[in-house]
Amino acid sequence: MKLEEIIRKVKVAHPEISENEFLEMIEERKKSLGNYFTDEAVAKILASELGVEIPKMIEGKFEISIRNIVSGLNDVTVSGRITSIYPVQTFKRGFEKRGKLARLVLADETGEINVVLWDDNASLIEQGVLKRGQRIRISHGYARESFRGGIELHVGENGEIEILEEGYLKIGELRAGDGPVNVIGRVASKKPLIRKVRTSRGEEVSLVSFEIEDETGRAWVSIWRELAEKILKESLENGMIIKLKDFYVKRGFNEGLEIFSRKGSSFEIIPAEKPS
Known part of the structure; x- marks a missing residue:
């Protein structure tokens, strides 16, 4: 499906989003995803996140199972x-x-x-x-x-x-040595653990740790350096949904898994729903 058709469908479902605003959203997402995504592919991702169904069409190609x-x-x-x-x-x-x-x-x-x-x-x-x-x-x-x-x-x-x-893995699908991977889960810690750690190079860096969970399991998350400083500004709370992008996985304490950040990792927080 061409970009113009995707934009038209998004505008029908979300009249509050103008064409220029949607194009800006595409450009912003492309910066985080890299240069391997076409405008059409990014538009489909954004449309899906907005709840807009885009029919599967492959022009000039016969796709096989x-x-x-x-x-x-x-x-x-x-x-x-x-x-x-x-x-x-x-x-x-x-x-x-x-x-x-x-x-x-x-x-x-x-x-x-x-x-x-x-x-x-x-x-x-x-x-x-x-x-x-x-x-x-x-x-x-x-x-x-x-x-x-x-x-x-x-x-x-x-x-x-x-x-x-861009798929997100369930916690139960993760394996030690994975990375980069995208993971989504619900914050399961009442408060994150915040500390300063001295590296082998003698640098003192920030570290924020907390647990996340989904229907398949639980895992600890460790966020380092500048990204740790950034997440501290978000007032992380129990029950919030967090999307972790380009994170890595290793074996942590008690044979559990630890999901940790590296350079290039990022996150997105979705506030917990409050009862009406």
Whole structure:
């Protein structure tokens, strides 16, 4: 669907938002998402957040379900959600050149498939552009039988990847070593723990810690440095919904998980609903 049609649907559902305001919202969101999102993709994300349903339309492309992908298919277009991502590997190509490959698992309502990304597309994992939980569309892929058995979808030089939706993982879906990932949860601590910590370099930095929960579990969140100073200004309270973007996961105390910030991490707080 073209950008103009998305704007028209948003204006019908939300007449209080002007076209210029929506375009400004797109530009602001693109700054936080990076340059891998088209205006149309960002507009769809914003429309979805505003409760506006955008029909799925793929111009000039025939999209296939994962269960229908067989070895030998070329120019495959498929969409789904990333459920697993594996580290980038490098290899020698000829005497001087080096190549890259990375793997992820893509799932839709019909099944899942291993996807192999080559070179520039593999760099999207290395750069943290592709994350677990995102819904993406792959175009111009080709399916081959893996030497381990089963079918793999390869995304080579002519392959394209479009990020359709920034997904948020449930706490129960997190694994130690994940990151960057997006997580959403409800603040479960009455008050955050606030302290100053001295790093191995001798720097004194701020650290804010609190628990979040959802229907799948609980986890501690640690927010560091400037981001900690920023969240302190938000008057974090029990029951607030918080969206954590580009955070990382490690094993914490008592074998639980700890979600922690790094440079590039951000958050959004949604105030708790007050009883009427």
